[in-house]
Amino acid sequence: MSDQAERLAQLYDQLVERLYKVRLEVEKTSEELDIDKEIERLVETEEELERVTREEAALLSQWMKRDLKDLRSHLASTEKGVKEWLAQETSMLSEQFMHWLRQVADPSLVDARTLQEDLDSREDPTLYHAGELAMAGLFACANCGKEIEVSYTHRLEPCHRCEERIFIRKTLDIQA
Structure with a gap:
């Protein structure tokens, strides 16, 4: 990964x-x-402190909103947890990071109407594009199906098999 x-x-x-x-x-x-709005405020602060460019700030904001929206949707629609959304063992991730993620994305903390509006307005919540940052998880190439495991927040690269740039997050199918 580049610097x-x-x-x-x-x-x-x-x-x-x-x-x-x-x-x-x-x-x-x-x-x-x-x-x-809080994501926007946090990212703008980074931009004001000149730790990121305007373009990087816009990307960070977009990626954070996408991931949290996707997690809220997963939690609301499947009643399964963060582990299934990440599609990997949570032991690979910092316990504290997992705690922060669960707390920020817990749908019970989000107004129900806002959540429904988020879900209704999404064109395709499962798509991730090469060049974007994505949280740890398992992704499948939308073209050839090759699975790519990301063990930490990482910039997605084009598929190594077919050069496709679109991926779908895979989730674990755990039977109760």
Whole structure:
């Protein structure tokens, strides 16, 4: 992974951590947290501090919103957990990171109407594109089906088999 991609992946994880801390602070008050606006605020701060360019800030914001939207959708529609969404053993990930992710994306913390609007407005929530950052998980090439396992936040590369640039996140099918 290039230095820029590695830097963005680390920043992505740090932003998820900060989002979790903000949610904890808001939880102490009677206010509601607008996750999308908070992501924008956190990313804008990074841009103001000149840690990212305007283009990088836009990408980070888009990727975080996409991943959290996808996780909320998965939790709401399947009643399965983060482990199934990631399609890998959660032991591969930091326990603290998993905790932050669960807390930020817990659909019970999101207004039901907003969640439904998010779900209704999505064109295709399963698509990931080469060049985008994605959280750890298992992805399948939309063209040839080759599976690519990503063990940490990472920039997706084109399929090594067919050069396709579109991927679908795979989830574990755990029988109860």
